[in-house]
Amino acid sequence: MARRSGSILNRLLSNPNPSSPFTLPTRSITYMPRPGDGAPRTVTLIPGDGIGPLVTGAVEQVMEAMHAPVHFERYEVLGHMRKVPEEVIESVKRNKVCLKGGLATPVGGGVSSLNMQLRKELDIFASLVNCINVPGLATRHENVDIVVIRENTEGEYAGLEHEVFPGVVESLKVITKFCSERIARYAFEYAYLNNRKKVTAVHKANIMKLADGLFLESCREVAKSYPGITYNEIIVDNCCMQLVAKPEQFDVMVTPNLYGNLVANTAAGIAGGTGVMPGGNVGAEHAIFEQGASAGNVGNDKIVEQKKANPVALLLSSAMMLRHLRFPTFADRLETAVKQVIQEGKFRTKDLGGDCTTQEVVDAVIKALE
Amino acid sequence: MSRRQSISLLKNLGSRIQTRSVTYMPRPGDGKPRPVTLIPGDGIGPLVTKAVEQVMEAMHAPVYFEPFDVHGDMKSLPEGLLESIKKNKVCLKGGLKTPVGGGVSSLNVNLRKELDLFASLVNCFNLPGLPTRHENVDIVVIRENTEGEYAGLEHEVVPGVVESLKVITKFCSERIAKYAFEYAYLNNRKKVTAVHKANIMKLADGLFLESCQEVAKKYPSIAYNEMIVDNCCMQLVARPEQFDVMVTPNLYGNLIANTAAGIAGGTGVMPGGNVGAEHAVFEQGASAGNVGKATAEEQKNANPVALLLSSAMMLRHLQFPSFADRLETAVKRVISEGKCRTEDLGGKSTTQEVVDAVIANLD
Numbered sequence: 001m002a003r004r005s006g007s008i009l010n011r012l013l014s015n016p017n018p019s020s021p022f023t024l025p026t027r028s029i030t031y032m033p034r035p036g037d038g039a040p041r042t043v044t045l046i047p048g049d050g051i052g053p054l055v056t057g058a059v060e061q062v063m064e065a066m067h068a069p070v071h072f073e074r075y076e077v078l079g080h081m082r083k084v085p086e087e088v089i090e091s092v093k094r095n096k097v098c099l100k101g102g103l104a105t106p107v108g109g110g111v112s113s114l115n116m117q118l119r120k121e122l123d124i125f126a127s128l129v130n131c132i133n134v135p136g137l138a139t140r141h142e143n144v145d146i147v148v149i150r151e152n153t154e155g156e157y158a159g160l161e162h163e164v165f166p167g168v169v170e171s172l173k174v175i176t177k178f179c180s181e182r183i184a185r186y187a188f189e190y191a192y193l194n195n196r197k198k199v200t201a202v203h204k205a206n207i208m209k210l211a212d213g214l215f216l217e218s219c220r221e222v223a224k225s226y227p228g229i230t231y232n233e234i235i236v237d238n239c240c241m242q243l244v245a246k247p248e249q250f251d252v253m254v255t256p257n258l259y260g261n262l263v264a265n266t267a268a269g270i271a272g273g274t275g276v277m278p279g280g281n282v283g284a285e286h287a288i289f290e291q292g293a294s295a296g297n298v299g300n301d302k303i304v305e306q307k308k309a310n311p312v313a314l315l316l317s318s319a320m321m322l323r324h325l326r327f328p329t330f331a332d333r334l335e336t337a338v339k340q341v342i343q344e345g346k347f348r349t350k351d352l353g354g355d356c357t358t359q360e361v362v363d364a365v366i367k368a369l370e
Numbered sequence: 371m372s373r374r375q376s377i378s379l380l381k382n383l384g385s386r387i388q389t390r391s392v393t394y395m396p397r398p399g400d401g402k403p404r405p406v407t408l409i410p411g412d413g414i415g416p417l418v419t420k421a422v423e424q425v426m427e428a429m430h431a432p433v434y435f436e437p438f439d440v441h442g443d444m445k446s447l448p449e450g451l452l453e454s455i456k457k458n459k460v461c462l463k464g465g466l467k468t469p470v471g472g473g474v475s476s477l478n479v480n481l482r483k484e485l486d487l488f489a490s491l492v493n494c495f496n497l498p499g500l501p502t503r504h505e506n507v508d509i510v511v512i513r514e515n516t517e518g519e520y521a522g523l524e525h526e527v528v529p530g531v532v533e534s535l536k537v538i539t540k541f542c543s544e545r546i547a548k549y550a551f552e553y554a555y556l557n558n559r560k561k562v563t564a565v566h567k568a569n570i571m572k573l574a575d576g577l578f579l580e581s582c583q584e585v586a587k588k589y590p591s592i593a594y595n596e597m598i599v600d601n602c603c604m605q606l607v608a609r610p611e612q613f614d615v616m617v618t619p620n621l622y623g624n625l626i627a628n629t630a631a632g633i634a635g636g637t638g639v640m641p642g643g644n645v646g647a648e649h650a651v652f653e654q655g656a657s658a659g660n661v662g663k664a665t666a667e668e669q670k671n672a673n674p675v676a677l678l679l680s681s682a683m684m685l686r687h688l689q690f691p692s693f694a695d696r697l698e699t700a701v702k703r704v705i706s707e708g709k710c711r712t713e714d715l716g717g718k719s720t721t722q723e724v725v726d727a728v729i730a731n732l733d
Contacts (some may be wrong), residue, residue: 207520262599
């Protein structure tokens with residue numbers, strides 16, 4: 001650690017704003033492991049469609065360069081398959097952790113979303129996206145630091161629809177106390193454990209009084225158990241506008257399924273784009289890490305051909321995964337390297353205004369690792 | 371038009387504010403005053419509708435208002451209101467606040483359903499002189515107003531489990547698509563984007579998309595594309611200049627309209643209206659249920675610009691285009707000068723000060 005401390009001190013001294021929460025985090029703590037903690041863990045890997053294989057390849061390279069005690073069991077799943085293969089589900093149940101590229105859900109009839117299916121089978125009820133300004137990446141909005149916690153299993157995306165008679169379709173949105181309560185509990189627990197000050201519930205209970213009303217009731221009940229955390233509610237249309245007007249007012253947001261999808265994407269957009277925001281899906285027993293927002297967006301063909309997809313989101317998500325697997329030093333090293341690369345600004349893919357390929361960004365990250 | 375008006379018009383031609391040098395030739399009898407139903411509403415509603423009344427009087431516009439007292443917590447619309455609107459065909463509305471929680475259903479939605487106002491239109495554009503984080507925004511969001519997620523059909527199956535129905539019909543999807551393309555055609559717009567989530571809600575949003583695709587075939591000169599709603603939200607905040615006209619079902623439209631209004635300057639300045647085959651209700655563009663905080667009401671510094679621009683849309687709808695032009699020019703000039711702005715635009719003026727500035731700027 002001595003050699004690392006030297007460069008850490010160097011960086012601390014050269015940083016112009018050491019009090020900002022977003023100084024490249026360097027920890028001068030030593031993590032004392034238990035014997036056997038270094039045993040390699042197996043992680044299920046689903047490269048997916050489109051840019052998926054490209055960005056998961058990036059993660060594999062970086063993990064190897066770091067000699068992280070993680071090895072991947074790769075499974076081939078494509079968005080147009082009818083269902084997720086049995087062996088993949090078994091593998092995730094066994095390993096408890098999965099890393100996923102994107103799975104594109106085809107528009108139109110026939111095939112239901114495999115992203116959704118995975119989440120339901122493994123009961124992964126919370127989706128978390130951390131949308132935060134990355135230093136060095138100029139955006140129109142400053143001071144963005146929003147965590148969107150979205151209910152993942154019910155609500156509008158349950159896929160329960162039927163054609164009553166030709167030309168009339170009914171789609172069911174189901175809200176239950178059970179699911180609303182556990183997502184509210186998760187959100188407050190997250191805020192508590194991460195020293196967050198405020199939780200905002202997003203809803204449209206003036207129109208959908210029973211459904212979103214039930215969601216709000218659950219949030220309010222849980223809020224009572226956390227008097228140290230401020231709780232407020234905001235109607236979703238006003239919320240969208242406030243997000244683009246004054247994003248600094250939001251801290252943690254808890255939402256049902258559909259609003260969460262849209263709010264997460266909007267928040268990711270204002271903070272720099274879905275190419276850089278990390279995120280994950282977690283349940284009581286399993287966790288799946290993928291790029292923060294837009295899990296179904298696998299880029300267009302051009303990006304796949306030219307190999308210019310942005311690996312940053314998945315790299316930061318894999319850092320979250322390393323923390324989840326209790327390998328914090330590796331997570332810190334990875335995040336520091338990625339943030340340094342972004343801040344220097346020399347290696348950026350097209351969505352961030354640069355022109356590099358995925359491989360160039362990966363090489364830069366590997367070089368920035370100590 | 372008088373000489374004095376022409377001279378100030380010519381002066382204005384040099385400035386950035388658009389002025390028309392067209393003379394509208396009316397038919398005899400076109401100047402007859404038209405009655406318009408007026409619903410001041412709750413919260414800041416009465417404040418901003420009063421602003422419109424003052425400006426209309428100052429312009430001597432051939433419009434007179436029949437006010438009705440409606441509040442968001444009433445159980446149903448008062449008697450006489452619907453008859454009045456059906457007679458006058460046009461209504462101007464402040465906001466009606468829908469209480470959160472059980473008991474009272476939304477009167478905004480009620481009004482739209484009773485009068486079958488199936489299209490809600492919000493025009494979100496950058497106003498010269500008003501700095502925002504996003505440039506080149508000029509988006510019109512056309513949103514289906516009667517069905518979809520806001521139909522209010524919900525029930526508690528068993529305690530702790532609630533089902534809410536989202537109904538999409540071919541009939542409604544077709545007519546909103548037809549309206550959107552017709553709007554684009556009549557207003558020289560180049561592109562219509564359909565916003566959906568048909569990869570997840572395949573049947574419901576799939577039906578909506580089919581209707582849009584069918585109508586698009588009849589307008590080969592207008593570009594048509596589709597975008598999934600979550601990607602759309604992100605594109606709106608990343609590159610809003612790619613959007614022109616957007617047609618959406620009910621819920622997505624609500625959120626997209628508010629986001630677009632926010633990036634273009636805020637819901638306090640965007641005009642909008644709801645239109646059906648026979649009636650039209652004009653109100654501030656997005657967030658019709660947002661009647662401001664109590665402080666805005668007390669200090670009387672609500673922003674009247676949105677409703678003033680919507681009333682200009684209303685004047686055009688009533689076939690009084692020169693009055694509409696004068697009103698819009700005056701409002702845009704006030705905003706561009708930047709001296710009289712309410713709190714949401716970063717200034718400190720009261721509603722009355724803004725109204726006086728607009729009246730002073732009318733030629």
